Amino acid sequence: MSMLITTPRDIGAAIKERRKQLGLGQAELAARAGVSRQWLIQVEGGKPGVALGLVLRLLNVLGMRLALDGPDQLASDSDEILDLPDPSAILNRLRKEGSQ
Template sequence: MRIHTAAQLGAAVRARRNADGLTQAALASRAGISRRTLIAIEQGHPAGEIGRVLDVLHALGLDIELAPAPSGRDGDETDLLDVAGQGL
């Protein structure tokens, strides 16, 4: 799955959390962050700390893979993050 925006990343985190049957509180505890921080990540707030996002992804068993953006795309979107995980 290619991620272009913080909102898309948040939606992917939420989908994986739901698929794993985790509450926000349970995932936040597993990731070592506050539930409020997890809510901000899931809502796609772009000001989220990357370290916290990585903690959440790790707690869900997900990795981030950097890949070059396909050529021919306009410069408005950054296409660098590819969330690698099962079922996403």
């Protein structure tokens, strides 16, 4: 199985599809991967911001690999732009607030 992953929703769909192919329930897969069922539900639902290390562990349990290609696919081709906070801006703001 090969598919282009451009959004959290894409990776969630791939995980859910593979889980079902293997005949695993969410609770069983979560136990095998050492994550909570609620967390797995969020991943399968495409929630952005989940921990990458746990996603990679989950993929390993499912016998899947994550491969990256070159710059052929531009980020602007994605139908979803993630609006994530800038960690540096947050740290700078907290430092300024702490020094006052």
